[in-house]
Amino acid sequence: MEFSVGDVLSRSALVLKRRGPQFFGVGLIVMLPVLALMFVLREHFDVQRDFQPPPPGGPDATDRALDALLDLYTHMAIWNGSITLTEQLLTPILTAMVVFGSFRMLRGQDDRVRDAVDVVVRNLPRLIAVSIVYSLIVTIGTLLCCLPGIFAIIAMFVAVPAAVVERVGPVAAIRRSWTLVKPRFWPVVLVGLVLFAVIMGTGIVAGIFAQFAPTPVAIVVMWLARAVGLVFSSVASSVVYHDLRASSEGLLDEDYDAIFG
Helix, strand or coil, rough: CCCHEEEHHHHHHHHHHHHHHHHHHHHHHHCCHHHHHHHCHHHHHHHCCCCCCCCCCCCCCCHHHHHEEEEEEEEHHHHHHHHHHHHHHHHHHHHHHHHHHHHHHHHHCCCCCHHHHHHHHHHHHHHHHHHHHHHHHHHHHHHHCCCHHHHHHHHHCCCCHHHHHCCCCCCHHHHHHHHHHHHHHHHEEEEEEHHHHHHHHHHHHHHHHHCCHHHHHHHHHHHHHHHHHHHHHHHHHHHHHHHHHHCCCCCHHHHHHHCCC
């Protein structure tokens, strides 16, 4: 089996078609803490949405403009930082359940939510460790420069599926992800770009709507957009991991049995 971007996208679409409602339902449940946090931080959201630069003129116009921008960026940092961190900690939980459901579907088997929950419970410490290490690496890479952060995201694209399927720790999962991604780096980059476009498009539509809706409705819409993006990224990483392994190593029935037996 050859790794193909077209196959990854079509297989991801097939997974979403067959298991989309189930995955989105699970995603909404997993993302409930993010919704609660959004309402706790709604003041910071309102400041960003209602921001108006101070009128020009006056001896202290520059100071007032700088103070207003500093206040805006502070609220943005609190809002985005807190929500993104919480989301990153929850992402592996959903991804683990999607990995289970996607692998079972690609094998032509049914799966039960209870079985997927059992997979998450068994792997929870490992998933949290992977999430923390992943977040640290991406954050450091992004702070150093945008390109190292992007490279880290691609290199660790299938770290969570590797941790779940192969039952390894964070360092081994990241190393395993890079081993699988490296020979097909640019095709994985293309998958990442398509995924980024879908998530960004959903976020932009939700952001435009949020500008005119009441705050509670706006927060729910933005939360739904994040949940949709999370499900899309979880499905994509699961299918990419499946296809990378199938193309480089092959996956036989006994391999599936060993993975989820």
